[in-house]
Amino acid sequence: xxxxxxxxxxxxxxxxxxxxxxxxxxxxxxxxxxxxxxxxxxxxxxxxxxxxxxxxxxxxxxxxxxxxxxxxxxxxxxxxxxxxxxxxxxxxxxxxxxxxxxxxxxxxxxxxxxxxxxxxxxxxxxxxxxxxxxxxxxxxxxxxxxxxxxxxxxxxxxxxxxxxxxxxxxxxxxxxxxxxxxxxxxxxxxxxxxxxxxxxxxxxxxxxxxxxxxxxxxxxxxxxxxxxxxxxxxxxxxxxxxxxxxxxxxxxxxxxxxxxxxxxxxxxxxxxxxxxxxxxxxxxxxxxxxxxxxxxxxxxxxxxxxxxxxxxxxxxxxxxxxxxxx
Numbered sequence: 536x537x538x539x540x541x542x543x544x545x546x547x548x549x550x551x552x553x554x555x556x557x558x559x560x561x562x563x564x565x566x567x568x569x570x571x572x573x574x575x576x577x578x579x580x581x582x583x584x585x586x587x588x589x590x591x592x593x594x595x596x597x598x599x600x601x602x603x604x605x606x607x608x609x610x611x612x613x614x615x616x617x618x619x620x621x622x623x624x625x626x627x628x629x630x631x632x633x634x635x636x637x638x639x640x641x642x643x644x645x646x647x648x649x650x651x652x653x654x655x656x657x658x659x660x661x662x663x664x665x666x667x668x669x670x671x672x673x674x675x676x677x678x679x680x681x682x683x684x685x686x687x688x689x690x691x692x693x694x695x696x697x698x699x700x701x702x703x704x705x706x707x708x709x710x711x712x713x714x715x716x717x718x719x720x721x722x723x724x725x726x727x728x729x730x731x732x733x734x735x736x737x738x739x740x741x742x743x744x745x746x747x748x749x750x751x752x753x754x755x756x757x758x759x760x761x762x763x764x765x766x767x768x769x770x771x772x773x774x775x776x777x778x779x780x781x782x783x784x785x786x787x788x789x790x791x792x793x794x795x796x797x798x799x800x801x802x803x804x805x806x807x808x809x810x811x812x813x814x815x816x817x818x819x820x821x822x823x824x825x826x827x828x829x830x831x832x833x834x835x836x837x838x839x840x841x842x843x844x845x846x847x848x849x850x851x852x853x854x855x856x857x858x859x860x861x
Contacts, residue, residue, distance in 0.1 A: 569587070569604070570604055570607065570608065573587065573608060574608060580608070581609065581613070581617050584601075584604075584605065584608065584609075584617055584621065585617055585620045585621040585624060586621070586624075587601070587621070588601050588605075588617075588618065588620075588621025588622060588624075588625060589621050589622075589624040589625035589628060590625065591625065592621070592622060592624075592625025592626060592628070592629060592675075592676055592679065593625050593628050593629050593632070595676045595677070596676075598622060598675065598676075599707060601618070601621070602618050602622075602703075602704060602707040602708060602711065603707055603708075603710060603711035603714070604711060605617050605618040605621075605708050605711060606618075606707070606708040606709060606710065606711025606712035606713075606714075606715070607711045607712065607714070607715045610712055611705075611708055611709045611712045614708040614711065614712060615701075615704050615705045615708040615709075618704045618707075618708050619697055619700060619701060619704045622696075622700060622704065623693060623696050623697045623700070625679070626675075626679040626696050627689075627692075627693055627696075629676070629679035629680045629683065630679055630680070630682055630683040630689070630692060631683065631689075632680065632683065633679075633680040633681070633682075633683025633684055634683040634684070656682070656685040656686065656687050660687060660691065661687065661691040661692070661694070661695040662695075664682065664687065664691070664692055664695040664696065664699070665695045665698070665699040666699075666834065667834065668695065668696060668699035668700050669699050669702070670832065670834065705734060706734035706735050709730065709734055710734070710735065713730075753820075753839060753840045753841070753842045754814055754839040754840070754841055754842065755841075755842050755843075756841065756842070756843060756847050756848055756851055756853070757851075759814055759841055760853065767812075768811060768812065769811075769812045769813070769814055770791070770805075770808050770811050770812065770813045770814070771787050771789060771790040771791070771813075771814050771816060772790070772791055772793060772805075772813055772814070772815050772816065772826070773786050773787070773790040773791065773792045773793075773816045773817070773845075774792075774793060774794060774795040774798065774815060774816070774817050774822050774823060774825075774826040775792070775794065775816075775817055775818055775822070775845070776794050776796075777792060777794070779818060780792040781857055781858060782857070784818065784845040784846065784848075784849050784855065785845070785849075785855030785856055785857040786816075786845070786855060786856055786857075787816060787845075787848065787855065787856070788854065788855075788856050790816060791804075793805075795817070795822045795825055795826045795829075798826055798829055798830075799829060802833055805830075805835070808835065809834055809835055811837065812837045812839065813830065813835060813837065813838045813839065814839050814841050815827055815830075815838065815839065815840050815841060816841045816844055816845060816848075817844045817845070818844050818845055818846060819843065819844045819846055820840055820842060820843070820844060823840040823841065823844060824840055827839075827840050
């Protein structure tokens, strides 16, 4: 075994040990002490803060506390800039580690969801990176490593990461700043508090807005049957209750039944369908629309509501199955 391979193994072992140690002791980290330590370094405090943020990202430490701290230490403008710089630097380092050093280890940690990411990036490129930065499908620190296993260009990854993390960074930085002003008794607290709430509301509702944009158009019964007869790769998801699925109206052959009430908890069962066309069937359309929005919020890119549902399917005299799926 050559020296380069030994060096790689030692680096990976050291990284794994550092991550395990950081996660084990994250509850003991003293934010106030860290804040005082950074403040005590004067003109190099911003650079030190960026490096600490980047290191925390690589070591799987939560970044929310640091983002709030950025607003406390440097204010809403520079704080957001330093937060984004630190988060992007850390995300880039994790990306490079996964791409060139630790691909096997990252694959084991991320499991089957790596396939979702690879399909997503191959289908949408930087737009998929933008989506997962705006909509938290996966833990931030983990997805930085996972994206390193895809073929996306580094420059595209860095730019999409920086730009589309901005809304959340700005909101939480301002929240940290507003909290500092409240403690210090600064003026204009009502206006600052309202602005902080508005920014947080934007971050909370942005995933729903993005999900609506990603939701595909509805599909008619005739179009669905045409696709099925042509052998098109389309997944049929029936979101009715089990007794409806095998009841009077039956179900479409090959459909999978996951009631809309259970869909959030059973999302992992659809892991292989992230970039696959999905046709959602219900009795009519109401629950289908609810399921489509939920799937879009979880990153499913090609979701269609079957207009009229099983009532329309039966009215057309099309074949159905009524026994339970084995």
